[in-house]
Amino acid sequence: MTGTGAVSHGIDLTGAEVSLLGKRLLGPVTLNISERRVGIIGRNGSGKSTLLRLIAGLVAPSAGQVRVDGIDPSGDRKGLIARLGILFQNPDHQIIFPIVEEELAFGLRQMGLGKVEALAQAKARLVAEGRGHWAGRPVSSLSQGQRQYLCLLAVLMMEPATLLLDEPFSGLDIPTARGLAAHLARLSQRLLVVTHDPLVAQAYDRVIWLEGGLVKGDGTPDAVLPAYLTAMEAADAGPDFGA
Numbered sequence: 130m131t132g133t134g135a136v137s138h139g140i141d142l143t144g145a146e147v148s149l150l151g152k153r154l155l156g157p158v159t160l161n162i163s164e165r166r167v168g169i170i171g172r173n174g175s176g177k178s179t180l181l182r183l184i185a186g187l188v189a190p191s192a193g194q195v196r197v198d199g200i201d202p203s204g205d206r207k208g209l210i211a212r213l214g215i216l217f218q219n220p221d222h223q224i225i226f227p228i229v230e231e232e233l234a235f236g237l238r239q240m241g242l243g244k245v246e247a248l249a250q251a252k253a254r255l256v257a258e259g260r261g262h263w264a265g266r267p268v269s270s271l272s273q274g275q276r277q278y279l280c281l282l283a284v285l286m287m288e289p290a291t292l293l294l295d296e297p298f299s300g301l302d303i304p305t306a307r308g309l310a311a312h313l314a315r316l317s318q319r320l321l322v323v324t325h326d327p328l329v330a331q332a333y334d335r336v337i338w339l340e341g342g343l344v345k346g347d348g349t350p351d352a353v354l355p356a357y358l359t360a361m362e363a364a365d366a367g368p369d370f371g372a
């Protein structure tokens with residue numbers, strides 16, 4: 130179920146491109162994404178984060194079209210907020226408020242709820258998660274894993290049909306990453322997950338492999354991952370770490 134009660138049709142990109150200062154960072158990309166678990170893989174700089182930012186409406190397409198459940202994400206920000214949430218790689222790039230309950234209430238306020246009601250829902254959510262004691266805590270007192278969890282809860286407050294996650298496991302220790310993976314596995318939402326971990330992608334319904342801003346592979350994990358791993362074994366380290 131989604132917060133809007135809306136049927137989720139999926140994500141459609143048609144010849145979508147992102148260019149910056151005359152340089153094409155992504156595209157043209159044409160994709161219809163309706164599966165529940167989708168992994169986005171590719172080398173550093175291949176365009177994975179740009180693709181998520183495009184779908185989330187944080188950047189408008191320089192050419193082509195993007196639709197999320199029929200909505201133009203960069204044109205209808207308010208319509209999008211109840212349908213799609215994004216979890217950034219670094220929780221500190223996401224968190225705005227100093228206190229946990231304020232952070233959780235923010236999205237609901239954006240959706241038009243009054244402050245008292247939004248804070249009440251935030252507290253209720255924390256209690257339901259067994260974290261009622263977090264409500265008045267400074268965000269800065271939480272660990273990185275706890276801040277990541279807070280960001281996930283904050284996005285889920287709006288009950289979006291789709292979640293975009295940019296390398297959600299990076300920076301987490303193994304048990305914390307396992308806990309987050311278990312939490313994600315229980316979610317009813319559609320998940321688009323940028324990951325460098327083939328084991329994560331192996332469990333998904335579909336894997337999209339980006340290379341140089343274009344789709345290099347697209348299909349089931351068994352159809353895409355072996356070729357991807359072979360290509361990664363053969364690839365140079367790149368200019369940053371290359372010998």
Ligand SMILES: Nc1ncnc2c1ncn2[C@@H]1O[C@H](COP(=O)(O)OP(=O)(O)OP(=O)(O)O)[C@@H](O)[C@H]1O
Pocket residue numbers: 149154171172173174175176177178179180
């Ligand atoms: N704000 C920006 N200004 C200029 N170039 C950018 C900007 N953001 C991204 N790029 C470039 O766009 C390309 C795609 O970057 P993007 O961050 O989408 O890749 P990525 O696959 O997510 O990489 P990583 O795995 O390292 O996070 C890269 O060449 C990058 O240098």
